[in-house]
Amino acid sequence: MSRILIVEDDANLSFLYATEFEEEGHDVETVASGAAALDAIERRAPDLLILDIKMEPMDGLEALGRIRERHHHLPVIINTAYPAFKADFATWGADAYLIKSGDLSELKATVRRLLAVPPGGRRP
Amino acid sequence: VAHEIRTPLVAMGGFARRLAPHFLESSPERKAVDIIVDESARLERLLSEQLEFARLSRPRPRPAQLEGIVEEVVELVVEEARCRGVELLRDFAAALPTLLLDADQIKQVLLNLVQNGLESLAGGGRLRLSTRHLDSHVAVEVATDGAPIPDAMLDQLFVPFATSKRGGSGLGLAIARQIVREHGGQIRARSESEWGAIFTVILPVRHHQDRRGFGRHA
Numbered sequence: 001m002s003r004i005l006i007v008e009d010d011a012n013l014s015f016l017y018a019t020e021f022e023e024e025g026h027d028v029e030t031v032a033s034g035a036a037a038l039d040a041i042e043r044r045a046p047d048l049l050i051l052d053i054k055m056e057p058m059d060g061l062e063a064l065g066r067i068r069e070r071h072h073h074l075p076v077i078i079n080t081a082y083p084a085f086k087a088d089f090a091t092w093g094a095d096a097y098l099i100k101s102g103d104l105s106e107l108k109a110t111v112r113r114l115l116a117v118p119p120g121g122r123r124p
Numbered sequence: 125v126a127h128e129i130r131t132p133l134v135a136m137g138g139f140a141r142r143l144a145p146h147f148l149e150s151s152p153e154r155k156a157v158d159i160i161v162d163e164s165a166r167l168e169r170l171l172s173e174q175l176e177f178a179r180l181s182r183p184r185p186r187p188a189q190l191e192g193i194v195e196e197v198v199e200l201v202v203e204e205a206r207c208r209g210v211e212l213l214r215d216f217a218a219a220l221p222t223l224l225l226d227a228d229q230i231k232q233v234l235l236n237l238v239q240n241g242l243e244s245l246a247g248g249g250r251l252r253l254s255t256r257h258l259d260s261h262v263a264v265e266v267a268t269d270g271a272p273i274p275d276a277m278l279d280q281l282f283v284p285f286a287t288s289k290r291g292g293s294g295l296g297l298a299i300a301r302q303i304v305r306e307h308g309g310q311i312r313a314r315s316e317s318e319w320g321a322i323f324t325v326i327l328p329v330r331h332h333q334d335r336r337g338f339g340r341h342a
Contacts, residue, residue: 012135019142054127081130083175086228099172100130102137102164 002115005046006030007037007063008079009055013100017050020104021111034063041067046074048115050107051094053080061092068093075114079107130171137164173295183226183306190220190262190327193227194253197234201242209248217255220262224330225307233300233311237266237323240296244321245270252319260329261309267322272315281313300325 004026008014014030021028031040033055040046049067053060064076077096078089089097096110140160147154198212205212241251245268252267273281282301297311304311309327316322 010131010135013131013138016135016138016142020138081127081134083172100134101168102134102141102161104138104141 001025001027002047003027003029003044004111005037005040005044005049007032007034007049007051007055007060009033009052017104017107020108024108033057034060034066037063038066041071041074048075048077048111050077050079050111053078053082053085064092064094075117077107077110077114130168133164133167133171137161137168140164173299183229183303185224185226185307185330187222188225188227188230190223190225190230190255190264191216193231194234194255194264196231197238198253200235201238204239204242205251208242208245210242210245211250213250213252215252215254217257217262220255220257221329223262223327225327226303229303230307230325230327233303233325234264234266236296236300237325241266241268241321241323244268258326261326262329264325264327265322267319269318270320272320273313278313278315282311 004021006014006017006021006028008017008030009032011032014032018028018030029040029044029046031037035057037049037051041049051060051064060078060080064078067074067076076094077098078092078094079098079100081100083099086097086099095114098107098110101107137160140157144154144157144161147157194216198214202212238251238253245251250269252265254265254267256263256265282297301311304325304327307327308330309325311326312324314322314324
């Protein structure tokens with residue numbers, strides 16, 4: 001079992017993701033903003049982060065920048081409705097960039113893949 | 125607007141997938157849920173294609189092996205081909221030169237051609253993927269042995285919104301042509317007696333420092 005933090009401001013999607021990953025045996029917490037994510041990371045030390053980009057009051061990219069200042073090896077999946085930035089995710093310090101889909105198989109596979117890699121083994 | 129549409133659509137499709145296993149496969153309720161799943165997935169694809177066409181980015185060329193890209197495409201469709209009763213044939217050149225290209229974009233082009241091919245073979249058939257090295261170019265062909273493409277349609281295939289495919293956005297082949305052009309290449313379609321539809325992507329072989337020609341159609 002791993003601790004997964006889901007940062008998603010749409011309540012329905014947050015519920016969907018939480019339900020699916022809890023059924024996969026994970027310990028899931030959901031928050032709805034980048035600011036809340038920073039707080040949750042310090043509080044719960046998650047094993048993996050699923051991060052939406054467009055949120056208020058702090059968007060996902062600003063949050064990711066702050067997260068990387070202190071948590072270099074925390075796996076982060078950007079999960080977004082915006083396909084336009086896919087080429088840039090590595091420079092932001094994310095480990096994967098997925099376009100939101102009702103078919104969660106790619107999201108689940110990416111979570112499994114990243115959790116299987118030892119800390120520090122993903123990025124230089 | 126497309127972004128705002130995607131979020132509720134993803135929720136609908138996601139929850140419908142959760143509901144599906146709770147109904148007997150033969151029940152009308154299961155059929156209704158499956159329709160929601162399929163139609164929401166179709167709308168997701170349409171949204172992606174509309175966005176992709178609107179903001180098609182210039183290629184980010186890097187040295188890449190075309191064989192690897194083609195194999196990735198095959199891996200993605202092998203299950204769908206099996207379900208559709210389509211035999212996948214490979215006819216690859218022995219050794220292709222390293223190309224300078226945007227692997228994600230070229231993969232998108234080939235995946236689009238292969239998926240179109242699979243969808244055109246409603247009653248099963250054969251789909252052949254082949255590669256060739258032609259001096260300063262390489263070619264990838266996607267051929268299907270279904271119905272031939274009518275002559276009148278050959279000129280229209282790559283025109284935006286000129287599709288005849290049910291449920292299509294009419295942008296898939298237009299995007300494919302745009303991407304291939306951005307790489308300094310060409311995409312063509314023709315029919316032969318054995319293979320009803322043959323799509324050929326021709327890409328130039330470039331030296332690694334030579335990025336001229338990229339994005340010239342932007």
